[in-house]
Amino acid sequence: MSKIAVIGWGSLIWDLENLTPNIKGDWLMEAGPQLPMEFSRISPKRKLGLVVCLDPEVGVGCQTNVISSAKSDITQIIDDLAARERAPLGLIGAVHADGLKKGRMPEVTETVAAWCDANGWDGAVWTDLEPNFSAHTQQVFSIDAGIAYLRTLSGENLTEAFNYIENAPVQTRTPLRSALAADDWWQSLKENGEAG
Numbered sequence: 001m002s003k004i005a006v007i008g009w010g011s012l013i014w015d016l017e018n019l020t021p022n023i024k025g026d027w028l029m030e031a032g033p034q035l036p037m038e039f040s041r042i043s044p045k046r047k048l049g050l051v052v053c054l055d056p057e058v059g060v061g062c063q064t065n066v067i068s069s070a071k072s073d074i075t076q077i078i079d080d081l082a083a084r085e086r087a088p089l090g091l092i093g094a095v096h097a098d099g100l101k102k103g104r105m106p107e108v109t110e111t112v113a114a115w116c117d118a119n120g121w122d123g124a125v126w127t128d129l130e131p132n133f134s135a136h137t138q139q140v141f142s143i144d145a146g147i148a149y150l151r152t153l154s155g156e157n158l159t160e161a162f163n164y165i166e167n168a169p170v171q172t173r174t175p176l177r178s179a180l181a182a183d184d185w186w187q188s189l190k191e192n193g194e195a196g
Contacts, residue, residue: 002072002096006081007032007112007126009064009172010052011164016067019084022077024070030171032064033115035108038174039165040131040141042149045086049153049161050146052172054108055131058141063171066124074100074123081125091130096123103128143179151185162189 006012006023013027038059039050069077074096082092093103095113100123103109112124133141137149153161165177180186 002122004069005066005121005124022080027067029065030063032066034061039176040133042136047157047160091128093128094125146176
């Protein structure tokens, strides 16, 4: 039976949601491959907050986490993750020992394939949603642009954005997240209980 890993670094860690019946065991924190990521995606699912995605242009290598799928059919596992992420099948990355390699970035699929080989996994799946900050805002993503965007949010949109970024695993240490940790406005949200 194939042993397939689900790789996670964002909300999947604290909210498996409808994926729950299809996994077994607990998250193995920091056990996954290091992949380039940043909070450079504006998510309709998360009330237009910034969410973390694979982004080799502005992201940095972050340690990922893994959990085992209860299934052994890679196609079913791709379907399961796509359903959890409300994502098209084309935006779920996957590698398998049978030669399957799918994903937006060849360097990521190669990294994951090598990690599988080195760690005794027959395959892995991951969320491969693309950064869309520039398309959404007509601005190139930067730390300053990201913080400026977050400042435009209010009410439940800001609360959702704040909670998502603060709840992301500590391993997801991106430049934007580091900047927010030192940002007076962001920290005041925590202190005043206005978000969270």
